[in-house]
Amino acid sequence: MAFRVSDKILLRLEWPELIERLAAHTHTPRGRARCATAQGGATPQTLFAQSLEAALALLRETSEARHLLDQGQAPPLGGLQDLEPTLRRLGKGGVLGARELLDLRAALSALHATERFLSRQAAEAPHLLAHAAGIADLRDLEDEIDLCIEAEGEVRDSASPALADARREARGLAAELQRRLDAYLRDPEVVAALSDSFVTMRNGRFVLPVRSDARARVRGIVHDASGSGTTLFVEPEAVVELNNRLKQAELAVERETLRVLRALSEQASRELLALEAGLSALEAIDLAFARGWLSQEMDAVEPVVRREGVFVLPQLRHPLLLPERVVPNDLRLGESYTVLVLSGPNAGGKTVALKCLALAALCVRAGLHVPAAPGCRADLVDALLADIGDEQNLRESLSTFSAHLANLARIVEEATPHSLIVLDEIGVGTDPSEGAALAQAILEALADAGARVVVTTHFNLLKEMAAVDPRFANACVEFDPDTLAPTYRLHQGLAGVSSATAVAARMGLRPEVLERANVLLERDDRRLDHTLSELASNRAALERERSEALRLRAESEATRAEYRAKLAKLEARREELFRRMREDLDQAFRGAHAEVAAVIRDLQRGGGARDAAHARERLQSLEAEADAAAQAAQAESPMPEPPACPVNWREAKPGDVVRVRGGGDAVLVALPDRRGRVSVQVGAARLVLPMDRLAAQDRPTPGDAREGAVDARRGPPKVAVELAEASRAVAEKAALGEALPTCDLRGLRVEEALGRLVVSLDRAALAGQRSLLVLHGLGSGALRDAVRAHLASSPYVVSFLRGDPQQGGDGVTVARLEAAEPRDR
Known part of the structure; x- marks a missing residue:
């Protein structure tokens, strides 16, 4: 519609x-x-x-x-x-x-x-x-115009060859004319007859200004005269033909220019x-x-627009008021009621609120954003009907009240469920009791039609409608009882007090007149106004308390945010400290590993029993330092150690997976001996630990730790295990124990196999072995290549070669080791 x-x-x-x-x-x-x-x-x-x-x-x-x-x-x-x-x-x-x-x-x-x-x-x-x-x-038309017309508004010479030729000829003829006429100006006889020494144009032809009393001295055609008649503009006889040729050339230029313009115009008209x-x-x-x-x-937003007869406009502002001076208000209409009765003091903002809603409806129809908060809703109305301002019509001999009634009668007839109707001060201009009754009847008729209505009033009868008719709701503009001034804030759900006497007091009316007015005020009206005033005062107090609560809440949120930021900064600093500690521990373990290698090299070069004992003490010291460092890392780690579950030794058997307290997983090699010591396999190393250092394996572990990383959840790093193995190797050397002649790596992953190979090379070197048989199998060849690459870089190995057929061929590598006595390699 x-x-x-x-x-x-x-x-x-x-x-x-x-x-x-x-x-x-x-x-x-x-x-x-x-x-x-x-x-x-x-x-x-x-x-x-x-x-x-x-x-x-x-x-x-x-x-x-x-x-x-x-x-x-x-x-x-x-x-x-x-x-x-x-x-x-x-x-x-x-x-x-x-x-x-x-x-x-x-x-x-x-x-x-x-x-x-x-x-x-x-x-x-x-x-x-x-x-x-x-x-x-x-763009073809644009380019063609650009090619033919200069920016100054002249047709270019290049617009057509004919135009270029015509202009060239006209310029040449004009120059020749100017030259001949300049010769006249140098002739003393002619100069004596001239009123001025210049060449000018008259009727499109070159002429000389000749004095009228000397006309006979210059033969030619007179084209014009000065206003006083003392000067005649004469075309000398000698240049008449040249002027004729110039005129013909200029006409040719005009014709060709018109032809170019017509061609462009025809192209544009197409x-x-x-x-x-x-x-x-x-x-x-x-x-x-x-x-x-x-x-x-x-600062407006796009509203949600539907055909539901509902307006929900939070923080609505008048679009013509300055943003820094306008007071935004929440306005709702059509959800559970269709008539909103606005009341309150004069100059309090009732009419502004009414106009805000009407302007919002117009903005929606015109595609304009609404000056309200995001998420606002508006109805697309079919008609905007209004009765605002002075309706006096002198031409039709209608008084203000009669004109209002005529307008209201038309509104009642035209109202539909999709109409928005705004009425300012309905029923005024006649007896208040009759005006209020008439206003109530009109509003009820509009509500019966299903229209959305906003009305401003001072009638208590209309304020009471919300209590008896659910289609009606009250709203009021706030009046500050302390300053006796309006705040321009709108509150829905409450009726307002007109506060006429308070406004009169603010405007300077004498106190005795105000007292008399209060005496004359009817008791029921006085009681209603008093009740509404108390409600307004209580609402203002609650609003102040609410504002204070919101302020305190905002301060609390700000404080919480500040402490959360500080906590995040502390956590980041803590993580940085742990990162640096892990790096320091890694560096310390690498240094310890270098010392192990140095001790082993000293023993290889012929150290005796005393040197071996000294080396064993040094390695045990390093092992103790590594254990202490790992325990410190575990104590400082942000990840707490889960509670340990003891091993059930009655059911335990070799091959079971257990957990080293404060460390990683291990495999049982043998059950506890009489002294309560247990042999376990940790990676490529075999350790003997007290029973109380072991716990039942109660969580999945594969892939938990990176090789060589210090992690309190996985126990001492690899170098600590190497220290323990080296210590045992030194003890074997001191006791002249037998070294293992064979290193079996079959079935192991490359990483595990290389760890076991390192230990076997250490043992073989300490035991003075001249060779080591490494069993790696054929397979894909990856393990064989990794083993031989490691042997090539090992300080223990002089050379290596593939095994004999009876030893296993290419599935075996025989490494020749450096002798215990030092010798050149």
């Missing part, structure tokens, strides 16, 4: 002023024309969408334009001229002048630039880009429909960005 609103209502709501602000943001003549104020001050109705779909489309375009403007992006629309006369002339087959063609070229350039701009923003402005689809590619469509698209884009600019200016 088409939208209905009268020009008079638009004027009363100050809608033209808002459209003037919109027009200030347009950049095209058509855009400005759409916003132009019509005669009488009303704005054209064409700004309003006539359907829900059209209104939603306008709002989406406004939101896209606002988004681009917020990012500093705007289309190049400036500097365009009004092309309506030009298009009309083209439509009649007329020829455009050079300046008109330049204006047309500027419009074509803006069309193509805008189309490119929106194409680059396709993802963020799809609805605006849809308008760009109406812009045809007219694209007239495309030009009209393109300029219409440019107008729509211009208006969309103007609405986007206005949305920025008002």
Whole structure:
């Protein structure tokens, strides 16, 4: 259904002023024309969408334009001229002048630039880009105009060969004429007859200024005379033919120029429909960005629009008031009631609130954002009906009250469920009791019609309607009882006090007059006003307490945020300290490993029993240091050690997986001996540990730790195990124990196999073995290659070769070791 609103209502709501602000943001003549104020001050109705779909489309375009403007992006629309006369002339087959063609070229350039701009923003402005689809590619016309017309508005010589030839001839003839006439100016006899020494033009021909009394001295044609008649402008006889030739050349230039302009005009007229469509698209884009600019200016948002008769407008503001001075208010209508009765003191903001709602409804129809909080909702009404201001009509001999009644009668007849009706001070201008009764009857009729109504009043009878009719609800503008001044804040659900005596006191009325007015006030009205005043005072106190609670809550949240930030900083510092500690421990373990290697090399080079004992003590010391470092890392680790579960030794058997307390997993090799010591395999190392150092394996462990990393959850690092193995190797050397001649790596992963190979090489070197048989098998060859690569870099190994066929061939490698006695390699 088409939208209905009268020009008079638009004027009363100050809608033209808002459209003037919109027009200030347009950049095209058509855009400005759409916003132009019509005669009488009303704005054209064409700004309003006539359907829900059209209104939603306008709002989406406004939101896209606002988004681009917020990012500093705007289309190049400036500097365009009004092309309506030009298009009309083209439509009649007329020829455009050079300046008109330049204006047309500027419009074509803006069309193509805008189309490119929106194409680059396709993802963020799809609805605006849809308008760009109406812009045809007219670059051929733009280029042709550019080739033929100079920026100064002259047709270029290069526009056609004939024009270039004609102009060349005309310039040559003009120069020859000037030369001949200059010769006259050098002739003493002629100079004596002249009134001035210059060559001028009359009727398109070169002439000399000759004194009238010396006319006979210069033979030729008189073309003009001065106002006083003392000077005659004479074309000398000798240059008449040359002037004739020049005139013919100039006519040829004019004919060819007209031919060029006509050709360009005909080319433009063939694209007239495309030009009209393109300029219409440019107008729509211009208006969309103007609405986007206005949305920025008002700090407005896109409302949720439905046809449900509901308005939910939090933080609603009047769009024409300065943002720093306006008081935002929450306004709701149509959810559970259809008539909102606004009451409160005069000059308290009732009429402003009423106009805010009406302007919000108009904004929705015009595709403008609403100056309210995000998430606001508005209804798309079919009609906006109003009774605001002085309705006196002297021409029809109607008093103010009669004019109001005539308007109200028309509103009652036109009201529908999709109408928004705003009524300011209904029922005033007659006996208050009759006016109140009449107002109640009119509001009930409007509620029966299903219309959405906002009404301002001072009648207590209307304030009481909310208590007896669920279609009615109260709202009031706040009045500060301490300052006796309005605060302009709106509160829904409560009726307001008119506070006429308080306002009169603020305006300076004498106290005795005020006292008399209070005495005259009817007892029921006085009681109701007193009750409402108490409610207002209590509400103000509660509001102050609420504001204080919100302030304290905000302070608490700020304090919590500050301490959370400090805690996060401490946690980050703690993690950094642990990282540095792990790095220091890694470095210390690497140093210990180097010392182990040095001790072993000393023993290889012939150390005796005393040296072996000294080495064993040093290695035991290193092992103790490594254990202490690992335990310290475990104690300082942010990851707590889970409680240990003791090993059930009655059910335990070799091959079971157990956990070393404070360390990683191990495999039982043998059950505890008489002294309570248990032999376990940790990686490639075999250790003997006390029973109480072991616990049952109670959590999955594969892949938990990186090799060589210090992790309290996985126990001592690899170097600690190597220290223990080296210590045992030294003990074996001191006791002259037998070294193992064979290292079996079959079935192991490369990492495990290399660990076992290192230990076997250490033992073989300490035992003085001259060779070591390494069993690695054939398989894919990866283990064999890794073993031989390690042997090639080992300080113990002199050389190595593949095994004999009887030893296993390529599945075996025999390593020759450096002898215990030092010798050159």
